[in-house]
Amino acid sequence: MVGMLRPNGACARMIALLLTATSLASCVVGPDYQKPFLVLPVSWGNAKQAKPSKPPELAEWWRRLNDPMLDELIQEAVAGNLDVATSKAKIREARATYRQAGGALLPSVDGAASATRSRTASTGTDGASTGNEFQAGFDASWELDLFGANRRTVEAARYGMDAAEEELRSTLLTLLGDVASYYVEARGYQARIALARRTAASQQETAALTRLKFEAGASSAVDVANAAGQAATTEADIPDLETSYAEAVHRLSVLTGRPPATLADRLKKSRPIPRPKLPIPTGIPADTLMTHPDVRLAERQYAQYTAKVGEAEAARYPSVSLTGDVATTGTRIGDLGKGSTISWSFGPSLSVPIFQGGQLKAAVEIAQAQRDQYFVAYRTAVLTALEDVENAIVALHQERIKSGKLAISVKHYRDAASLGRSLYQSGSQSFLDLLEAERSLYSAEDSLIQSQVAITTDYIALNKALGGGWNGLVDSSRPEIVDVNTGPQLALPSGQSRPIAMKK
Structure with missing residues (x-):
């Protein structure tokens, strides 16, 4: 029984060696990662608040625009966007x-078997012998990782896995912002197209009225030409607006992973421009370190390359491996393991870097320089995130002021145009005054629509800058391509290929 066997002196020394090597394997070289500490402002510089802001409400922020179609498009984009698919891969x-890196910490075992038939003949005699030889066995090896090279590799791989997940969050953050922004732009272009058509129709009526007055001798040919020219100028704005609208729809379709014209019919019916409920809480600058995926991605990459410094440093130290093999040989397959010869070997091997021409030290310096680059990238990501929030706060605040002034402007110009038309019909005002009033009204109304779009776009930008992304489940385990017939098979002739199964 195996439990009754007692180790002899050689076995005892071997076990002691294993225990000693295992205890040494807890040693690592190189720097241990520490999350950097950065001094951040306690409040946003452009947020005019008497008391500290509440934490930002980032979960499904787009739903606060109260547009069911936008909600649907975001769901479709998360499921079908190709950049998201790349991040999941x-x-x-x-x-x-x-x-793969974790497997290097474990022993490796390889099996081998062979069968040989041979014939031996003696020179000058008729005697000859024919025989078979069968051999089976396995080889095993285990690198003890005394100075932590493999463990630093595993550590770097773990941080790399975290970074990949943060990259997916960053991709989703950008995607949600783009889908919402292009959707709002599309609704804005629809509103501007409708305004241009209404205004052109009104100006055509004015042109017809001017023509009647001219025929009655109460107006000049110059007034008729100016009236027709203004209507045509307004109509000339429509093709550019239609082009911009189509481009926004095409971009939305591609963002959802479909051909450009896919959403044209769904978005054809005009809807109001989504408008957010303001103001929104922005929290404190330190929140960006916890919520913004670009910052978290940069921090994980910095951690990953810190571990790579230890990996490069460990290459300068000796490495010890335990290797062993067992083999059995017999003249018949049935003899293997019983009526055969059995051989085994076991022992450590030591590799010591003595002279490498400075390559190993240079590799450490390369790793340190790369680590420094990612540390600077982390600091840059933090400052950029703070800058984006500050810019969005200012833009949203100032655009709301602008929109309020434009609304007042539209009201006054509408009154002026209405009164001007009445006075022109009664002959109490010149046509040029009416022409200017209608032109000013159209410009002010168009600017107000653009300002309403800008307010919602700034709201989207602020949520994006604060780190508002997708909080739902994203299944990254399913591959895009499902391989079939991957086992042994006959090779196809050159130029031919087998079909692959795409993920539905």
Whole structure:
């Protein structure tokens, strides 16, 4: 029984060696990662608040625009966007890399078998012998990782896996902002097209009235030409607006992973421009370190390359491996393991870097320089995120002021145009005054629509800058391509290929 066997002196020394090596394997070299501490402002510089702001409400922020179609498009974009699919594939790659790195910490075992038939003849005699030889066995090895090279590799791979997940969050954050922004722009162009058509129709009526007055001798040919020219100028705005609208729809379709014209019919019916409920809480600058995926991605990459410094440093130290093999040989297959010869070997091997021409030290310096670059990138990501929030706060605040002034402007110009038309019909005002009033009204109304679009766009930008992304489940485990017939098979002739199964 195995439990009754007692180790002899050689076995005892071998076990002691294993225990000693295992205890040494807890040693690592190189710097341990520490999350950097950055001094941040306690409040936003452009947020005029008497008391600290509440934490930002980032969960499904787009739903506060109260537009069911926008909600549907965002769901479709998360499921079908190709950049998201790429990020999910990177997560699968990072996870596989982590498992691959972890395998280096475990022993490896390889099996081998062979069968040989041979014939031996003696020179000058008729005697000859024919025989068979069968051999089976396995080889095993285990790198003890005394100075933590493999463990630093695993550590770097783990941080890389975290970084891949943050990259997916960053991709989703950008995607949600783009879908919402292009949707709002599309609704804005629809509103501007409708305004241009209404205004052109009104100006055509004015032109017809002017023509009647001219025929009655109460107006001049110059007035008729100016009236027709203004209507045509307004109509000339429509093709550019239609082009911009189509481009926004095409971009939305591509963002959802479909051909450009896919959403044209669904968005054809005009809807109001989504308008947010303001103001919104912005929290404090430190919140960006916890919520913004670009910042979290940069921090994970910095951690990953800190571990790579230890990986490069460990290459300068000796490495010890335990290797062993067992083999059995017999003249018949049935003899293997019983009526055969059995051989085994076991022992450590030591590799010591003595002279490498400075390559190993240079590799450490390369890793340190790369680590420094990612630390600077992390600091840059933090400052950029803070800048984006500050810019969005200012833009949203100032655009609301602008929109209020434009609304007052539209009211006054509408009154002026209405009164001017009445006075012109009664002959109490010149046509040029009416022409200017209608032109000013159209310009002010168009500017007000653009300002309403800008308010919602700034709201989207602020939520994006604060780190508002997708909080739902994203399945990154399903591959885009499902391989079939991957086992042994006959090779196809050159130029031919087998079909692949795409994910539905």
